[in-house]
Amino acid sequence: MKLTVIGFWGGYPAKDGATSSYLLEKDNFSLLIDAGSGSLSKLQKYRDISDLDAVLVSHYHHDHIADIGVLQYAKLIEHYVKGSEKTLPIYGHTKDRVGFDSLTHQYTKGVPYDPAKDLKIGPFSIRFLETVHPVPCYGMRISDGESVIVYTADTSYKDEWSTFAEKADLLIADCNYYAGQDGSKAGHMNSEEGSKLAEAAQVNTLMLSHLPQFGNLNQLVEEARKSFSGTIQLAKEGIVWQK
Numbered sequence: 054m055k056l057t058v059i060g061f062w063g064g065y066p067a068k069d070g071a072t073s074s075y076l077l078e079k080d081n082f083s084l085l086i087d088a089g090s091g092s093l094s095k096l097q098k099y100r101d102i103s104d105l106d107a108v109l110v111s112h113y114h115h116d117h118i119a120d121i122g123v124l125q126y127a128k129l130i131e132h133y134v135k136g137s138e139k140t141l142p143i144y145g146h147t148k149d150r151v152g153f154d155s156l157t158h159q160y161t162k163g164v165p166y167d168p169a170k171d172l173k174i175g176p177f178s179i180r181f182l183e184t185v186h187p188v189p190c191y192g193m194r195i196s197d198g199e200s201v202i203v204y205t206a207d208t209s210y211k212d213e214w215s216t217f218a219e220k221a222d223l224l225i226a227d228c229n230y231y232a233g234q235d236g237s238k239a240g241h242m243n244s245e246e247g248s249k250l251a252e253a254a255q256v257n258t259l260m261l262s263h264l265p266q267f268g269n270l271n272q273l274v275e276e277a278r279k280s281f282s283g284t285i286q287l288a289k290e291g292i293v294w295q296k
Contacts, residue, residue, distance in 0.1 A: 054079045054177075054197045055295040056223065059095050061288035063229040063241070063263040064116050066091040070290065072116035073263060075204070075225070079197050082106050082175035086193070086204060090119035093127065095290060102127045103135075107174050108143040109166075111206035112190035113152030125158035132160055144174065148189035182217045184208030186240035192217070200296040203256070207263065209237040210246040215253035223294050224251050228261035231268055232276040248277035248285075262288035 055078045060071030072089030076099060083100055085092075085108045096102065102124070110118055121143065131137045142164045143156040156163030166172045168181040168191050178198070181191040185208050192205045194217060203218040204225045218224050226247035230236040234243050242250075244261065251259040259281055261273050270287055277285050286292065 054200050054202070055293060056202060057099050058260075058262070058288050058290060058292045059085075059099070060087075060089045060092040061262045061264055061290065062089075062116075063227075063265060065266070067266050071095045072119070073111075073206075074120075076100060077177065077195065077202070079176045082177075084109060084174055084177060087111055087117040087206075088120040088124060089116045093120040093123045098291070103131055103137065103139075105141060108141065108161075109174065109179070109193070110143065110145045110156070111184075111193070111204070112186065112188055113145070113149045113155075114188065114190075114207065117206070118152070118155075121156065121161075125161050128160035129158070144172065146189060146191060180217075182213060184240070185211050185237075190240075194218070194221070202294075203254075205242070205247075205250075207240055208242065209240050210242050210250065214250045218250065218254035218256055221254065221256045222296055223258045223260060224254065224256040225260045225262050225288070226250065227263045228273055228277075229263050229265055231265070231272060244273040244276040245280060248280035251277075251281045251283065256283060258284040258286060258294065260286045260288055260294070264288060 057076040059074035071091030073087045074092035075086045077084045172179040180194040184190040200222040203221040229241035230243035232245045
């Protein structure tokens with residue numbers, strides 16, 4: 054299982070950046086998790102748009118789905134230029150009906166997932182956990198049968214995360230704030246909370262993502278080291294995790 058970070062900024066993309074988006078690959082199957090602002094341009098450095106087999110979205114805030122519309126135009130142009138009739142499935146929850154309905158276009162199809170049930174997409178099995186966020190949002194525990202990635206999506210801290218993420222190989226944690234800052238009203242974690250979660254869950258590697266556009270980002274890693282004894286990575290475009 055190979056994960057490539059496509060976008061990692063929170064809220065809006067910093068200069069030459071993109072917001073939340075991750076490319077997950079195994080056995081020639083490509084799954085894009087979230088498609089934030091700027092992500093489609095960045096994605097093409099690592100994979101052709103036509104190679105995508107499926108897309109999975111956590112929720113319908115723009116910094117996670119802004120490029121869904123752009124992707125839909127890309128699929129339409131692919132049809133015009135190459136004659137492709139392939140429809141791309143985009144999996145989303147139906148707690149926001151308007152958001153879910155926006156996933157369907159000429160060559161994309163919104164596919165509902167039930168957060169209470171496991172979801173199978175290609176070689177990946179996905180479980181969901183509802184996050185603490187102003188709108189319905191779901192974190193994911195993704196397994197290929199050999200290793201586990203947990204993606205918190207957007208969330209404030211809650212104790213259930215430590216069980217949900219237990220012994221994951223990689224934890225991609227919301228880290229929109231620095232230590233001591235309170236992101237709970239906005240539905241986000243800070244570096245202390247993400248590392249506390251990682252330590253409680255005994256994960257192997259913690260990746261801090263959904264990053265702020267202010268301050269020294271390396272400080273987030275130093276703050277996280279005070280609570281988590283495992284490997285810590287700061288999300289960057291193109292960084293690859295593989296197992």
